Amino acid sequence: MQAAELKIHVVKEIAELSDEQFMQVYDDLIRLLHPPVPVRTPRFGSAKGLVTFMSDDFDAPLDDFKDYMP
Incomplete structure (x- = not known):
């Protein structure tokens, strides 16, 4: 068969297929094509060392928001 x-x-x-049969086949196909991804819990401190540079004016107000500041 080609x-x-x-x-x-x-x-x-x-x-x-009936509606119920179609939904069952559809659910089975979704499970086959997209298996569940295991949930990984984040670990405290896992991002330590990723930020290696932060500018000196990091906490300074942005110019774009000057109109909204007192």
């Missing part, structure tokens, strides 16, 4: 024939066959099979 790819084009296979596509037509799959579309016909999907068209014959």
